[in-house]
Amino acid sequence: MEKAIEVKGLVTHYGTREILKNVTFSIPRGMTTVILGGSGSGKSTLLRHIIGLLKPTKGNIFINERDITSLSEIEMIDVRKKMGVLFQGAALLNSLTVSDNVALPVTEHTKLQGSTIDIMVRMKLDLVGLSGSGGLYPSQLSGGMKKRAGIARAMALDPDLLFLDEPSAGLDPVTAAGLDELIVRLKKVFKITIVVVTHELPSIHIIADYAVMLNRGEIVFTGTMDELKMSDDPQIVSFLARRPPDDSLAPGDYLKTITGNS
Amino acid sequence: MNIGLEAVTKNDKKAFYLSGEIDMHSSPVLRKELMKLVDRKITPLIVDFGGVSYIDSSGIATFVEVLKSMMEYGGALRLTGIPDSVMEIFRFARLDSVFDIYESVDNAVAC
Incomplete structure (x- = not known):
């Protein structure tokens, strides 16, 4: 599997809050990779780092084997010419x-x-x-x-790399399906690497070859769609079944929470 | 620019063997060369893609522009030896029905 993007030991903060926690994974060339995760999992932050809009606290991001974390804004222009980005609101x-x-x-x-x-x-x-x-x-x-x-x-x-940040967000199911079809055709005809940040399950099943899943700033899965579907990790099973995670507390812990005694 | 456009005369018809990478840097050079031929109202203008390792949308747009200019004087643009990867893009953009496409220069010359 040839790598188009490699992320190594990425750590980032918003203020003192750690958003991405030692994130390491790679994205295969010529495939559509979805970056999955619930709201607040850090997926859009991760995308902003990959396209060079944010600099990490620590770690490296290699785009076509070039570490973009050490590039100046001027040097990034050349890298960005080979990247296409669809932002959430289309911008x-x-x-x-x-x-x-x-x-x-x-x-x-x-x-x-x-x-x-x-x-x-x-x-x-x-x-x-x-x-x-x-x-x-x-x-x-x-x-x-x-x-x-x-x-x-x-x-x-x-571009060699096309990044789409929540392309289906806010669209009706039929319009979203038309967009999924377009993404599939773009990859097939132009042989480009596509990275899609999404949590839309119907889209994921149609467009994705490969998946990276984040939860609370940590990678919980990387692999093919078949491997994702076969996973018995409770977080992945809950996500794919659209079931909220079981956050219920033991009675003793619940009492501590509401009385403020830790 | 690393592109080549070598002219060969076959049966009194001019064929041009295009080679190299046709991208956003080399397309303006290619356009200039092709437009010189258009100004001379050469017809048919046969261009062989056998030596083309890559062509992007600026290269394809350049050929659309050349075709449009040639149509003004009734000229014929014939493309030959188009690699499968490029043909796929032509089909996707429905350009396979816009251009006269031949398998080889010999076929294009014979028509």
């Missing part, structure tokens, strides 16, 4: 049309002619099923269309 610029949003990374980072960029933008919009919507502004798009436009922009520079 489109509201003052620009959809076409201009998609064209922006290309005009910023290449010396291509405007006429070539126009064709590239139309191709990317067609790719995500938004042909004919290039002249619209983000405020004129539905939630699903915004996500698709965000993916078109993330794909603008033909």
Whole structure:
């Protein structure tokens, strides 16, 4: 299994609170990996570290064998050119049309002619099923269309790595299923490595080849989807069965909790 | 730029053997070379992809642009020797129905 991303001993804090606790795992090249975990498990924080938006307290992150934790902001620009990111709210610029949003990374980072960029933008919009919507502004798009436009922009520079932060969040099941189908097709046709942060079980079963699961800032699982489904780890079983973990306390411990005596 | 465009004449028709990586850095160079041929209204313009190790969306867009310019004077663009990985992208983008695609330069010349 060739590694596209390797995370070693990652520790990070928000203030004094430890968010990621000695996290180590790798992401295989050419596959779709889902980063799973409940709310507050640290998965979005982990994604922000992998794309270089946050610096860890400790540890290393290798992207295509290059340790990005030691790179300057200027050096990161080259690494980011090979990364496409769909942020949770799609993060489109509201003052620009959809076409201009998609064209922006290309005009910023290449010396291509405007006429070539126009064709590239139309191709990317067609790719995500938004042909004919290039002249619209983000405020004129539905939630699903915004996500698709965000993916078109993330794909603008033909990335090797595509990161999607909760792509299905806030979408109805049919729209979410359409987005899952698009993710599967992108991987198949472009052979890119896709990393999806999600906790949407129906999506996971359709898009994922590989899974990394976090709980309270710690890795509880890394492996293929088949291995995930066969796991007898209670945390994984609860997650896949959509069953809340058993947090009930023994009577003695409960008394201590409500009386404040530790 | 590490791309090559070698011209060969076959049966009075010009074929160009393209080689190297066609990416966002080399596409402007390729565009310039192809547009020179378009300005000369060469038709058919046969381009062989046998030596192309990689082509990205800027390269594909460049060929779409060339085709569009050639259509203005009724020119024919014929692409040959397209690797399977590139063909898959062409099919996905429905470009296999836009371009005239041939298996080999000899086939493209014979038409």
